[in-house]
Amino acid sequence: MNYVTFVLKRAFHAVFVLLGLSLIIFTVSRIMPGDPVRLAVGSRAPQWVVDNMREQMHLNESIPVQYGHWFIDALRGDFGVSLVTRRGVAKDIHEFFPATLELALFSAVISLVGALILGSLSARYKDTWVDNAIRVWSYLGIVTPSFVFAILFVLIFAFWLNWFPTIGRIDRAFDIARITGFMTIDSLLAGNLRAFWDAVVHLILPACAIAMGPLAQEARITRSSMADNLAKDYIASARALGVSERRIMSRYLLKPSLIPTVSIFGLDFAAGLGNAFLVELIFNWPGLSRYGMSAMLSKDLNAISGVILTFGVVFVVVNVIVDLIVAQLDPRIRLRAAKGS
Amino acid sequence: MKRRDLDSYKDLNDPVQLAGLKRDSRRENRARNWYKFTRNPLSMVGLITVLTIVVLAVFAPFIAPYPEHVKPFTDFKNASRPPSAEHWFGTDEIGRDILSRVIFGFRFSLMMGLVVLVIVVPIGVLLGLLAGYYQNSWVDSLIMRTTDVFLAVPPLILALAIASILQPNLFNAMLAVCLTWWPWYTRLVYGVTSGLRNEFFVTSAEVTGARLPHILFREILPNCVSPIFTKMSLDMGWVIILGASLSFVGLGVQPPRPGLGTMVSGGTRYLPDQWWISVFPALAIVVLVLGFNLLGDGLRDLFAAEDS
Numbered sequence: 001m002n003y004v005t006f007v008l009k010r011a012f013h014a015v016f017v018l019l020g021l022s023l024i025i026f027t028v029s030r031i032m033p034g035d036p037v038r039l040a041v042g043s044r045a046p047q048w049v050v051d052n053m054r055e056q057m058h059l060n061e062s063i064p065v066q067y068g069h070w071f072i073d074a075l076r077g078d079f080g081v082s083l084v085t086r087r088g089v090a091k092d093i094h095e096f097f098p099a100t101l102e103l104a105l106f107s108a109v110i111s112l113v114g115a116l117i118l119g120s121l122s123a124r125y126k127d128t129w130v131d132n133a134i135r136v137w138s139y140l141g142i143v144t145p146s147f148v149f150a151i152l153f154v155l156i157f158a159f160w161l162n163w164f165p166t167i168g169r170i171d172r173a174f175d176i177a178r179i180t181g182f183m184t185i186d187s188l189l190a191g192n193l194r195a196f197w198d199a200v201v202h203l204i205l206p207a208c209a210i211a212m213g214p215l216a217q218e219a220r221i222t223r224s225s226m227a228d229n230l231a232k233d234y235i236a237s238a239r240a241l242g243v244s245e246r247r248i249m250s251r252y253l254l255k256p257s258l259i260p261t262v263s264i265f266g267l268d269f270a271a272g273l274g275n276a277f278l279v280e281l282i283f284n285w286p287g288l289s290r291y292g293m294s295a296m297l298s299k300d301l302n303a304i305s306g307v308i309l310t311f312g313v314v315f316v317v318v319n320v321i322v323d324l325i326v327a328q329l330d331p332r333i334r335l336r337a338a339k340g341s
Numbered sequence: 342m343k344r345r346d347l348d349s350y351k352d353l354n355d356p357v358q359l360a361g362l363k364r365d366s367r368r369e370n371r372a373r374n375w376y377k378f379t380r381n382p383l384s385m386v387g388l389i390t391v392l393t394i395v396v397l398a399v400f401a402p403f404i405a406p407y408p409e410h411v412k413p414f415t416d417f418k419n420a421s422r423p424p425s426a427e428h429w430f431g432t433d434e435i436g437r438d439i440l441s442r443v444i445f446g447f448r449f450s451l452m453m454g455l456v457v458l459v460i461v462v463p464i465g466v467l468l469g470l471l472a473g474y475y476q477n478s479w480v481d482s483l484i485m486r487t488t489d490v491f492l493a494v495p496p497l498i499l500a501l502a503i504a505s506i507l508q509p510n511l512f513n514a515m516l517a518v519c520l521t522w523w524p525w526y527t528r529l530v531y532g533v534t535s536g537l538r539n540e541f542f543v544t545s546a547e548v549t550g551a552r553l554p555h556i557l558f559r560e561i562l563p564n565c566v567s568p569i570f571t572k573m574s575l576d577m578g579w580v581i582i583l584g585a586s587l588s589f590v591g592l593g594v595q596p597p598r599p600g601l602g603t604m605v606s607g608g609t610r611y612l613p614d615q616w617w618i619s620v621f622p623a624l625a626i627v628v629l630v631l632g633f634n635l636l637g638d639g640l641r642d643l644f645a646a647e648d649s
Contacts, residue, residue, distance in 0.1 A: 013489070020490030028506060143630040145582045147589055148623040151609060155620070159613030274495030278586055282609060292498075293590060296505030308502050312494050 003327070010323055014316045021312045022074060026067050029301045079306035084298050089306040092291060097310060098181025099169060100280070100287035104272050106203050107211035111272075112265060114215045119222025119261070120249065126227055134219065141216025146275035150209035150282040157205060167284035170199045206283040210275050214268035218261050226257040259330050266322035270315045374643055384639025390632030398447040405441035411599055421615050431617035433608070439617065442599035443625045449600045450629060453515060453584035453593075454577040460519050462573060465526025466565070470557045472527065473534025485531065488524035496521040497586055504592040511600075514593040518583050522576070529572060533565045567644035574637035578630035585626050601626050 037053045045053075054060060057080075058069040073079070079089035122134040158166040169183050170176065174195040176186050184203070187195035229235065230253065238248050277289040284290075288307060295303035378384055402408045416436030424431045430439035472484040491499070496518075503517035537543060546560050585602030587593035594600025596607065601622045608619025 016486065017489050017493045020486065021493050024490060025502075028503060139631070139634070140627075143578060143634050144627050145586060145630075147586065147605070148627060151605065151612070151619055151623055155613050155616050270495045271497075274497030277497060277501060278589060281590065293501075296501055297591065299506065301506075304502055304505065308494060308498060311498050315495065316493055 006327055007324065010320050014320050017316055018312060022071055022309065023067070025305045025308055026070055029305055030063070030066075074305075074309065079309075080302035082295065082303040083300040084295060084303065089302050092303065093288060093306055093310055095181075096286065096288040096291045099183070099285060100273070100276055100289055101314075102182045102184065103203065103207055103210065103276055103280070103285065103287060104269065107207040107272055108214075108265070108269055110207055111211040111214040111218060111268065112261075114211070115218030115222055115261065118215070118219040120226060120254075122219065122223040123226035123230060123257075124249070126223075126230075131223075134223075138216035138220045141212045142220070144212065145278075146209050146213055147278040147282060149212045150206065150279045153205045153209050154282060164205045165202055169202050169286060170195065171202075174198060206279050206285055209279050209282075210272045213275070214265075214272055217268060218264060221264055222257060222261045225260045226253060229253055229257050255329060259326055262322060262329065263326050266319040269318050273311055273314065378639055378643055381639055381642065383635050384642070387632050387635025387637075387639055390628065391636055394447050394629055394632060395451065397444050398451050401444045401448060405438075405444045407438040407441040408445075410437040410441045411445045411597075413597055421611070421618075423615075424617055430621040431615075433604075433618045434611060434615070439604070439621050442604060443601065443622055446599045446601040446604060446622060446625065447629065449511065449588075449594050449598070450581045450584060450626070453511070453518070454580045454633075456515050457518050457522060457580045457584075458573055458576060460515075461522045462526055462569065465523040466530050466562070466569065468523070469527040469530025470534055470561060470565075473531045473538060474553075474557060474561070476535050476538055484527065488527050491521065491524045492528075497583060500583060500587060501590065501592065504587055509592045509595065511594050514584060514587045517587070517592075518580060521583075522580065525576075526569070526572070529568055530565050533568065534561055537561055537564055567640075571637055571641045571644055574633060574640055578633035578637070581630055581633070582626065601629075 037050050037057060037059060041049055041053050058066050061069070077090045079093075081087065082089045082092055085092055118134050118138070122131045125131050154166055158164050165171070170187075174187070174192065176183065176190055176192065176195055179186050179189055183199040184196060187193075187199050235248060235252060238252055239245075243252070273289075276285075276287065277293060279285070280287045280289040281293060288310065292304065292307035294300075295307060378388075397404055405411075414435075414437055416432075418436065419428075419432050420436040421434055422428055422432045422436075428438050428440065430443060432438055433442075468484050468488075472481045475481050499521045500514075500517040503520055504514050507513040507516070543556060543560055546556050551560070584593055585600070585605070588600040588602030589606045591603075591606070594603045596603055604622035605619045605626070608615070608617075608622070611618050
């Protein structure tokens with residue numbers, strides 16, 4: 001019962017946040033100087049086309065009515081036509097988003113796994129050279145912007161060492177039919193293992209560039225929460241009862257220590273999506289961020305709204321999931337939230 | 342402390358009377374804090390890095406070896422030279438000294454951080470105080486739900502979107518970052534304020550008829566000062582990164598002005614052969630942000646020790 005209340009509360013909150021976000025995006029897109037109709041039809045279109053278009057875009061109505069139309073269209077997944085690609089924005093998003101999501105998920109996995117390994121190593125060997133090395137590394141990881149990592153990685157691992165390809169998602173020689181839009185999954189579905197490996201190799205550098213910051217931050221948090229918990233009485237009593245060190249680490253220590261890591265993970269995932277904007281530019285990755293970037297540079301309002309709303313939805317959904325996981329890990333949180341604090 | 346002083350304070354457990362005692366030793370506290378701060382080598386590295394960069398930025402025209410290379414300038418004879426004794430960081434594709442441009446680039450980055458924080462902190466703090474003080478009222482819901490909405494998009498994406506709709510320049514980049522950054526301060530102050538809302542010193546101020554500004558700014562705000570300053574020091578770094586990212590995609594400092602992010606993105610076209618064009622400005626960003634982070638962590642440790 002408690003858990004259900006918690007889930008409902010959280011979902012309600014998410015819907016509210018998305019409504020607010022749509023309001024902000026709508027406002028921002030109407031503040032922009034210039035006539036959206038002229039932008040849409042081009043400067044040489046005759047006046048009657050402009051008038052028709054204005055009617056069609058509901059621009060003659062009052063602002064709240066305009067928002068209503070825009071919102072209903074957005075709910076149906078209709079963000080209008082992109083001025084750059086001259087196609088429906090929804091179609092563009094459908095085409096480009098899987099590439100970005102694949103990149104973000106891959107980097108999320110890298111950061112989480114890496115953080116757990118480094119964090120627990122650091123806590124286990126606290127105040128030794130292992131711990132110190134990991135801490136210095138995580139410090140550098142936190143302060144280095146992802147686009148700097150991307151440039152350094154391209155330079156070192158792609159150009160100088162020649163271990164990885166520099167741009168794109170897969171070698172042009174492979175022709176993989178699009179099914180899910182995830183290159184790795186599509187190549188597996190096609191049964192082409194060499195293509196799959198090529199896609200993975202293309203993923204590694206950009207994903208690592210995005211993952212470095214979150215990895216460092218999560219490792220740091222894992223370390224401190226593990227170190228805190230290691231000093232607690234229940235660990236001492238487990239040791240006194242003769243439970244093996246390995247079992248203590250995996251069964252008794254990991255679960256409570258995961259809570260702060262998982263909570264920060266939601267924020268990091270969002271930051272990763274944002275950083276994908278810059279990393280995709282450097283790796284010429286054909287994803288939503290690059291699409292959004294070119295939309296922004298050409299003031300393509302429909303596309304900008306669509307892209308931002310997509311990122312907002314992903315972010316909110318990820319955060320709800322993270323909250324649910326955390327509540328699953330820590331009963332205190334869901335009890336408190338369900339009571340209504 | 343003299344015996345006489347102690348006698349005049351009847352109850353040392355009373356926080357109000359104790360506050361009077363503490364006030365006399367404020368200078369002493371400051372000296373002790375400074376001593377503790379200097380004991381931590383990392384904090385000192387941070388402080389020295391930040392101070393050095395500030396000095397470099399302020400006196401850039403006198404320190405930079407080729408100050409004229411910041412203005413429209415070309416020297417194709419010396420273009421794309423690798424790092425050497427004359428040009429420590431090498432020269433770019435039209436022969437400008439990269440070291441000089443990095444030194445001037447610090448100016449834009451520091452300005453970005455300073456201006457944004459100066460605008461954002463008062464707004465965010467005021468809203469946080471109000472929301473925390475009027476807890477569980479419509480003021481609280483309105484302000485805090487608005488912060489939720491702003492925090493629902495990665496700051497970089499929101500800032501990019503806003504900056505892209507406006508004209509691309511440094512001012513609009515600052516505006517965009519400001520719009521994305523205030524909710525963090527509101528949240529921070531809200532947390533502290535709602536914890537203090539029902540403490541005795543607040544309720545007694547209310548009972549004695551203190552006005553709202555007095556309660557907010559004289560009673561509650563002083564308790565938020567240390568977390569705010571710590572966050573500001575850490576945020577300088579993050580805001581600088583955000584500004585550099587905007588410049589990197591062409592929405593911040595416009596060429597030929599030497600923004601650090603602008604220089605990095607300009608140099609990516611010449612990778613890998615002329616790597617120094619983008620790598621040195623990129624490392625400059627890292628050093629600058631590292632300095633502010635070390636400093637901020639030092640401050641945080643200091644305040645944390647004070648509280649306990």
